[in-house]
Amino acid sequence: MSIxxxxxxxxxxxxxxxxxxLCHGFTSDPASMRPWGxxxxxxxFNVVAPLLPGHGQTWQxxxxxxxxxxxxRLEEALDEALALGRPVFAxxxxxxxxxxxxxxxxxxGDLAGLVLVNPAIFDDKRQGFLAPVLRYVMPSVASIGSDIxxxxxxxxxxxxxxxxxxxxxxxxxxxxxxxxxxxxxxLRIFTSAQDHVVSPRNSAVVRAGVRSKDxxxxxxPRSFHVATLDxxxxxxxxGSAAFMERxxxxxxxxxx
Numbered sequence: 001m002s003i004x005x006x007x008x009x010x011x012x013x014x015x016x017x018x019x020x021x022l023c024h025g026f027t028s029d030p031a032s033m034r035p036w037g038x039x040x041x042x043x044x045f046n047v048v049a050p051l052l053p054g055h056g057q058t059w060q061x062x063x064x065x066x067x068x069x070x071x072x073r074l075e076e077a078l079d080e081a082l083a084l085g086r087p088v089f090a091x092x093x094x095x096x097x098x099x100x101x102x103x104x105x106x107x108x109g110d111l112a113g114l115v116l117v118n119p120a121i122f123d124d125k126r127q128g129f130l131a132p133v134l135r136y137v138m139p140s141v142a143s144i145g146s147d148i149x150x151x152x153x154x155x156x157x158x159x160x161x162x163x164x165x166x167x168x169x170x171x172x173x174x175x176x177x178x179x180x181x182x183x184x185x186x187l188r189i190f191t192s193a194q195d196h197v198v199s200p201r202n203s204a205v206v207r208a209g210v211r212s213k214d215x216x217x218x219x220x221p222r223s224f225h226v227a228t229l230d231x232x233x234x235x236x237x238x239g240s241a242a243f244m245e246r247x248x249x250x251x252x253x254x255x256x
Contacts, residue, residue, distance in 0.1 A: 007051040010041040019046035023096030029056035039237035050077035063162030067172035091115035113186040147225035180209030197225040
């Protein structure tokens with residue numbers, strides 16, 4: 001595992017505006033979050049980006065991990081972010097969006113807002129329901145990683161997709177989607193117009209399911225699934241920073 005694939009924290013000290021907790025996607029690692037994290041750091045925000053269990057290694061290692069372990073690490077990272085003493089936002093790509101939504105359902109009181117990039121909340125693949133059975137006869141399938149429109153840009157992922165871990169991801173969706181109404185924090189959603197991994201309909205399901213009063217959506221016209229490494233990355237980075245600034249300003253006006 002290379003250094004930029006490891007989890008990272010940017011702690012700017014007491015002068016930081018807020019803290020962003022960034023969660024990478026399925027089969028990926030924090031390298032897909034690093035450009036986003038560096039942008040936010042330069043804009044004056046702390047950043048905490050954990051490496052989820054089983055990720056950043058071989059597909060065989062990932063196959064032995066479960067969504068409960070991934071979520072458990074994200075909860076630990078939330079506590080690490082809260083310990084920095086500033087308001088905490090959470091951002092996630094794909095499965096990272098699934099996990100941050102679950103975090104908002106369980107610990108919404110600890111979050112100032114969510115930023116979701118191509119969030120996954122249901123399985124629209126016809127063969128997906130077979131995953132629990134297929135894992136015994138077909139342990140892995142072709143990699144789903146690096147769905148990026150920009151030429152010569154690659155996402156760091158496992159070389160195969162473990163079916164057992166995918167089956168666990170589906171179980172995460174099954175507990176998260178029915179409880180979307182528990183999400184009330186401000187929401188910023190970025191959705192690629194063309195996504196070969198997660199249907200854009202997932203974002204629509206999230207918008208329809210949450211009870212957040214402040215929801216803003218942006219379509220990314222030139223990016224595929226891994227939009228944080230694609231043509232519209234700057235739109236995500238600048239948009240998330242502006243979203244955080246706006247929420248912080250609202251919070252200050254309430255207290256004044």
